[in-house]
Amino acid sequence: xxxxxxxxxxxLHLQPADLSSGRRFxxxxxxxxxxxxxxxxxxxxxxxxxxxxxxxxxxxxEAGGQRIEPGSTDVRGLNRRxxxxxxxxxxxxxxxxPVSRDSFEVLQKFExxxxxxxxxxxxxxxxxxxxxxxxxxxxxxxxxxxxxxxxLVKPGAVFYWVIxxxxxxxxxxxxxxxIRFQRVPSWSAADVDRAKKExxxxxxxxxxxxxxxxx
Amino acid sequence: xxxxxxxxxxxxxxxxxxxxPAIFHPAWFAxxxxxxxxxxxxxxxxxxxxxxxxxxxxxxxxxxxxDRFAARTTQIQHLEPLRDLVLGTFSLLRHTPxxxxxxxxxxxxxxxxxxxxxxxxxRLAPKEPWAGLLEKPGMRRVSMEGKRTDQYRGRITxxxxxxxxxxxxxxxxxxxxxxxxNDADEKANECDRMLEILRACWQTSLDRAxxxxxxxxxxx
Amino acid sequence: MVAHVGWxxxxxxxxxxxxxxxxxxxxxYLKRIGVDAGKAVRRIVATHWHNDHVRGLSQTVQExxxxxxxxxxxxxxxxxxxxxxxxxxxxxxxxxxxxxxGVLDTIAQAGSVLKGSTGDSRLGLxxxxxxxxxxPQTADDVVDNSAELHSLSPSDAAVKIxxxxxxxxxxxxxxxxxxxxxRPNLFSVVLWLRAGTVxxxxxxxxxxxxxxxxxxxxxxxxxxxPAGEASLFKVPHHGSVTGECESVWIKMLLANPVALLTxxxxxxxxxxxSEDARRICARTPASFITASFHDRSSRGRTGxxxxxxxxxxxxxxxxxxxxxxxxxxxxxxxxxGGWSVATFGDARALSELYPKxxx
Numbered sequence: 157x158x159x160x161x162x163x164x165x166x167x168l169h170l171q172p173a174d175l176s177s178g179r180r181f182x183x184x185x186x187x188x189x190x191x192x193x194x195x196x197x198x199x200x201x202x203x204x205x206x207x208x209x210x211x212x213x214x215x216x217x218e219a220g221g222q223r224i225e226p227g228s229t230d231v232r233g234l235n236r237r238x239x240x241x242x243x244x245x246x247x248x249x250x251x252x253x254p255v256s257r258d259s260f261e262v263l264q265k266f267e268x269x270x271x272x273x274x275x276x277x278x279x280x281x282x283x284x285x286x287x288x289x290x291x292x293x294x295x296x297x298x299x300x301x302x303x304x305x306x307x308l309v310k311p312g313a314v315f316y317w318v319i320x321x322x323x324x325x326x327x328x329x330x331x332x333x334x335i336r337f338q339r340v341p342s343w344s345a346a347d348v349d350r351a352k353k354e355x356x357x358x359x360x361x362x363x364x365x366x367x368x369x370x371x
Numbered sequence: 372x373x374x375x376x377x378x379x380x381x382x383x384x385x386x387x388x389x390x391x392p393a394i395f396h397p398a399w400f401a402x403x404x405x406x407x408x409x410x411x412x413x414x415x416x417x418x419x420x421x422x423x424x425x426x427x428x429x430x431x432x433x434x435x436x437x438d439r440f441a442a443r444t445t446q447i448q449h450l451e452p453l454r455d456l457v458l459g460t461f462s463l464l465r466h467t468p469x470x471x472x473x474x475x476x477x478x479x480x481x482x483x484x485x486x487x488x489x490x491x492x493x494r495l496a497p498k499e500p501w502a503g504l505l506e507k508p509g510m511r512r513v514s515m516e517g518k519r520t521d522q523y524r525g526r527i528t529x530x531x532x533x534x535x536x537x538x539x540x541x542x543x544x545x546x547x548x549x550x551x552x553n554d555a556d557e558k559a560n561e562c563d564r565m566l567e568i569l570r571a572c573w574q575t576s577l578d579r580a581x582x583x584x585x586x587x588x589x590x591x
Numbered sequence: 592m593v594a595h596v597g598w599x600x601x602x603x604x605x606x607x608x609x610x611x612x613x614x615x616x617x618x619x620y621l622k623r624i625g626v627d628a629g630k631a632v633r634r635i636v637a638t639h640w641h642n643d644h645v646r647g648l649s650q651t652v653q654e655x656x657x658x659x660x661x662x663x664x665x666x667x668x669x670x671x672x673x674x675x676x677x678x679x680x681x682x683x684x685x686x687x688x689x690x691x692x693g694v695l696d697t698i699a700q701a702g703s704v705l706k707g708s709t710g711d712s713r714l715g716l717x718x719x720x721x722x723x724x725x726x727p728q729t730a731d732d733v734v735d736n737s738a739e740l741h742s743l744s745p746s747d748a749a750v751k752i753x754x755x756x757x758x759x760x761x762x763x764x765x766x767x768x769x770x771x772x773x774r775p776n777l778f779s780v781v782l783w784l785r786a787g788t789v790x791x792x793x794x795x796x797x798x799x800x801x802x803x804x805x806x807x808x809x810x811x812x813x814x815x816x817p818a819g820e821a822s823l824f825k826v827p828h829h830g831s832v833t834g835e836c837e838s839v840w841i842k843m844l845l846a847n848p849v850a851l852l853t854x855x856x857x858x859x860x861x862x863x864x865s866e867d868a869r870r871i872c873a874r875t876p877a878s879f880i881t882a883s884f885h886d887r888s889s890r891g892r893t894g895x896x897x898x899x900x901x902x903x904x905x906x907x908x909x910x911x912x913x914x915x916x917x918x919x920x921x922x923x924x925x926x927x928g929g930w931s932v933a934t935f936g937d938a939r940a941l942s943e944l945y946p947k948x949x950x
Contacts, residue, residue, distance in 0.1 A: 260446055263893060263895060264899075267451075272858065289611075290610055290611065291911070293858070293907070294904040294908075295906050296905070300903050313768050314769065317903075332448070333902075336452055338767075339455055339456070340462070340766065348673065348677070348761060351673035362714070364667065366714075370661060370715025370724070404765050
């Protein structure tokens with residue numbers, strides 16, 4: 157997923173290797189130009205016309221397929237490995253979410269856990285993740301928590317508190333404080349069963365008879 | 372020397388495997404409590420289909436195809452929620468075959484001056500070899516790949532190119548791709564192993580990427 | 592708490608860290624006075640798993656390589672070990688059982704804890720009226736240099752109840768949350784320490800809630816507990832009224848024992864309260880507390896951050912900001928003389944904690 161691309165809509169050709177960076181290898185099959193409307197791209201969001209799905213073969217005489225970046229005419233086809241026979245890539249038109257020009261400068265990060273909750277606030281322990289030091293304790297009004305997270309404010313819940321400057325695209329700078337609760341699924345029954353079985357195995361190796369005679 | 376602040380930055384987590392894009396609708400994420408219900412209701416859904424799903428919810432942009440899951444944020448106050456979302460999603464979908472993962476840090480920096488901008492280009496892509504071959508050669512993009520020095524399989528790739536977004540100022544765009552190949556043995560669950568790597572390597576990966584960017588930007 | 596029981600033998604009970612949040616206080620104290628913790632510490636006892644009693648414990652167990660680790664057998668249950676394992680795989684937030692997980696990992700690496708091994712095991716389990724350590728009288732020594740450490744709790748019944756509370760530590764909702772300690776704490780390990788003719792009662796966090804399966808009454812009325820009366824008492828549960836049991840003072844303690852306690856502060860709760868302090872001071876004038884109460888917040892942050900914090904919270908304060916220790920010493924080779932007590936850092940006489948209400 158490039159952040160350095162002005163196009164909104166780009167064809168996506170999936171290749172098996174080297175895609176964890178999010179680089180898109182765009183492949184145009186010979187003789188099949190992209191949809192005309194797609195050529196007149198603007199930054200506004202376009203509706204998807206459809207999804208094209210067809211196997212693509214490397215053009216004759218080329219070591220591999222062509223790689224074309226939207227809006228460019230360079231070809232890097234001589235430096236491509238041929239696709240493995242079992243790979244059947246598809247060409248998919250995918251809208252790209254525009255990159256926000258807002259930025260955030262983090263000044264302070266806490267990780268907190270809720271100790272107790274009252275009608276309008278909660279007590280929390282805070283760990284300073286910016287400059288580790290002694291634990292702190294704070295009482296935080298529930299109003300500081302996003303409404304969508306209120307249901308998560310329970311004893312034991314973990315949250316992130318980030319303080320910094322938000323800079324909007326037009327340059328406006330403002331101090332910002334964001335409290336967001338951690339959303340990691342609880343352990344499944346299978347996880348717990350597995351852990352208990354491993355615990356039983358661990359215990360079976362311990363000499364608990366001797367442990368019960370510690371003197 | 373003080374740390375340089377990027378103008379725009381983002382982090383993405385990309386997993387390669389075998390996926391069913393139709394699952395990845397904001398409503399599913401809300402139902403599983405991985406995002407707020409309000410976020411799901413306000414989501415900008417571009418498409419959700421058996422072949423591709425794309426939506427965003429303000430701080431998160433998600434894109435899923437048949438073999439690729441990519442979650443990105445450009446609001447770095449939401450880095451941990453991004454990580455948690457990936458962990459949470461694949462804790463629930465733990466039977467997804469996941470072969471590779473990338474933790475990617477992306478940033479646009481503004482060079483202090485045109486001169487500094489050119490100096491960086493000269494340093495990464497010296498122009499002398501091109502003398503007489505090209506008129507006014509300029510660096511379009513440099514990618515360097517390095518081996519991992521930890522116990523994981525994979526590589527680290529750093530790409531640098533002029534920023535097309537920071538105009539007209541002289542901006543530099545970095546992509547650091549921290550790529551992990553799944554090293555789960557036959558008996559282990561692939562997805563669990565990849566999540567274990569994500570948990571273990573998250574902060575190290577981000578710190579390393581930041582260090583790489585800062586060092587390249589600052590080297591005289 | 593660290594106790595020198597004479598003749599170079601040390602015992603450590605529970606653990607906490609200093610104001611830096613990192614260094615186990617017991618270990619750093621021993622290093623400071625030139626004691627080789629790896630050789631001199633005989634037993635390390637974890638009285639229960641609450642965070643304020645186990646911080647730094649895993650490092651302590653690791654460095655005191657010659658010590659046996661003692662805990663309630665409620666910890667060595669399938670449920671508790673499963674919990675430590677699940678949290679180990681979930682290092683997103685500080686594991687609430689990280690210290691005990693570290694301890695389990697250390698002792699598991701000690702071959703002596705395994706079946707079929709020989710030699711002294713690194714693991715011991717505490718139960719009511721069990722001897723945890725004994726130093727026999729040396730035959731040619733004139734004075735009584737024997738020593739013993741006994742656990743007076745938990746009872747069998749309390750262990751069974753504690754298993755239910757451990758089961759409750761598994762998150763019940765859809766979203767992972769940290770476990771919150773349940774109370775009352777019936778499986779806290781109360782210790783009876785004898786060095787020669789000197790007895791000490793270490794009350795951990797034991798409470799009295801009129802529960803027939805656990806609590807102080809059960810301990811006091813036990814016919815199997817060691818005989819004697821203690822001249823030093825570690826007051827349980829931060830001096831709170833829930834830890835108070837009159838029969839302990841009457842039947843297990845000498846008159847006017849040295850009483851030691853630690854404070855607890857969370858939210859608006861401060862223990863001991865001024866009434867608790869008055870009550871304990873009335874029992875014995877020789878009452879001491881290791882620290883006082885402070886409400887200072889951290890320094891070293893920028894003005895913007897501090898402003899934002901103050902605008903967001905109702906209050907913020909450093910935990911464990913007040914720090915000190917109490918040292919109580921007495922001669923074991925002579926029956927004459929009593930305890931001499933010194934305070935360091937923020938430690939003080941209990942009567943000074945709430946000066947207006949001093950008896």
